Amino acid sequence: MSIITIERKVLEKNDEVARQNRELFADHGIFVLNMVSSPGAGKTSILERTLERLRNELDIAVIEGDVQTDLDARRVAKYNVPAVQIVTRGGCHLEANLVRDALANLELKAIDLLIIENVGNLVCPSNYDLGEAMKVVVASTTEGDDKPLKYPAMFRNASVLILNKIDLLPYVQCNLSILKENALKINPSLTVFETSCTTGQGIDAWCEWLAENSRRKTAS
Amino acid sequence: MSIITIERKVLEKNDEVARQNRELFADHGIFVLNMVSSPGAGKTSILERTLERLRNELDIAVIEGDVQTDLDARRVAKYNVPAVQIVTRGGCHLEANLVRDALANLELKAIDLLIIENVGNLVCPSNYDLGEAMKVVVASTTEGDDKPLKYPAMFRNASVLILNKIDLLPYVQCNLSILKENALKINPSLTVFETSCTTGQGIDAWCEWLAENSRRKTAS
Numbered sequence: 079m080s081i082i083t084i085e086r087k088v089l090e091k092n093d094e095v096a097r098q099n100r101e102l103f104a105d106h107g108i109f110v111l112n113m114v115s116s117p118g119a120g121k122t123s124i125l126e127r128t129l130e131r132l133r134n135e136l137d138i139a140v141i142e143g144d145v146q147t148d149l150d151a152r153r154v155a156k157y158n159v160p161a162v163q164i165v166t167r168g169g170c171h172l173e174a175n176l177v178r179d180a181l182a183n184l185e186l187k188a189i190d191l192l193i194i195e196n197v198g199n200l201v202c203p204s205n206y207d208l209g210e211a212m213k214v215v216v217a218s219t220t221e222g223d224d225k226p227l228k229y230p231a232m233f234r235n236a237s238v239l240i241l242n243k244i245d246l247l248p249y250v251q252c253n254l255s256i257l258k259e260n261a262l263k264i265n266p267s268l269t270v271f272e273t274s275c276t277t278g279q280g281i282d283a284w285c286e287w288l289a290e291n292s293r294r295k296t297a298s
Numbered sequence: 299m300s301i302i303t304i305e306r307k308v309l310e311k312n313d314e315v316a317r318q319n320r321e322l323f324a325d326h327g328i329f330v331l332n333m334v335s336s337p338g339a340g341k342t343s344i345l346e347r348t349l350e351r352l353r354n355e356l357d358i359a360v361i362e363g364d365v366q367t368d369l370d371a372r373r374v375a376k377y378n379v380p381a382v383q384i385v386t387r388g389g390c391h392l393e394a395n396l397v398r399d400a401l402a403n404l405e406l407k408a409i410d411l412l413i414i415e416n417v418g419n420l421v422c423p424s425n426y427d428l429g430e431a432m433k434v435v436v437a438s439t440t441e442g443d444d445k446p447l448k449y450p451a452m453f454r455n456a457s458v459l460i461l462n463k464i465d466l467l468p469y470v471q472c473n474l475s476i477l478k479e480n481a482l483k484i485n486p487s488l489t490v491f492e493t494s495c496t497t498g499q500g501i502d503a504w505c506e507w508l509a510e511n512s513r514r515k516t517a518s
């Protein structure tokens with residue numbers, strides 16, 4: 079029995095549970111995002127800015143994935159939205175069955191938008207479908223403009239790209255045009271937002287897109 | 299047959315090859331570092347600054363690990379040091395056998411210091427011994443001060459911590475004292491350097507430590 083066979087079985091099993099999650103989300107009209115990025119690219123900060131703006135407009139819930147600690151769920155819980163922390167204890171990505179278990183702690187019929195914040199890892203989470211409507215990859219300007227070329231799977235499998243920390247552009251070696259060009263070379267259909275959680279730039283455009291897509295899903 | 303058994307077998311196999319690599323390095327008196335970090339924390343930039351300062355003083359070789367592209371090996375090759383690129387094609391970490399294969403392209407007796415730059419990933423590379431003398435983890439200030447708590451294995455298994463991009467401290471939400479405190483809470487024996495590849499701050503101290511340790515190894 080080879081490793082590849084085992085890995086394929088794990089992925090097949092995961093895809094089956096992801097399919098079940100997706101059905102459950104469809105039944106309840108929930109718009110579900112799987113947020114992925116390197117550690118420290120700003121997923122939780124974007125989530126905080128998003129909750130500030132949209133929590134009175136939409137019923138939002140959050141599932142936090144971390145290798146260790148519940149620091150992120152605590153940050154999110156301050157906004158009075160339902161938040162569940164998954165601690166993977168060394169695991170490098172979320173899997174569909176972990177999300178399914180977390181759903182038991184949420185009242186699905188009271189949710190319009192569910193945001194799943196994955197473990198900070200630009201490689202492994204790209205292979206694991208959680209049942210989401212789409213993956214949102216966050217790339218920070220401080221990581222440099224070559225990352226889409228070096229970690230292509232994540233950018234290929236995402237539908238949305240948030241270029242975060244654009245307020246730091248004057249201080250870092252990153253050409254925003256080249257970063258965008260590299261990402262669109264890997265995946266020309268990416269919807270791109272440019273944001274700064276420090277200045278608030280771009281957060282409105284992202285939230286408008288998010289609210290529009292959540293409403294469309296709930297209405298369908 | 300369970301997944302855990304397979305994973306253990308993979309790790310046992312890896313440890314055996316790592317042991318062989320370590321013996322080979324000892325036979326040739328080579329000081330070997332395994333550099334790990336999140337994507338974009340600055341491993342390659344630190345390597346460039348290091349090569350600038352030390353390449354006339356020490357015989358240095360580099361093994362670059364990336365999911366895709368040979369961009370980093372090209373950056374390093376400009377400094378006229380032997381450089382080998384390992385492309386993992388989706389793999390999230392380097393393994394000892396990949397390093398062993400790369401060694402076939404290097405003249406071991408002509409090397410004092412071998413720096414292996416791992417795939418940008420703060421989770422998976424922590425489990426894989428490559429035969430190195432020590433792991434050096436690079437954490438950038440832009441990632442925030444909570445990362446050692448959220449990704450403890452990497453900080454626990456490293457001997458050296460480089461806190462990079464300290465020139466950006468005025469612009470980011472990161473308390474350097476708390477970052478250091480969090481790292482030392484996980485691993486009190488970490489040797490810590492604070493660096494900026496933009497201003498050059500701290501690079502001399504790091505290079506002095508590196509030269510001293512390489513010489514000690516070569517002499518032993």
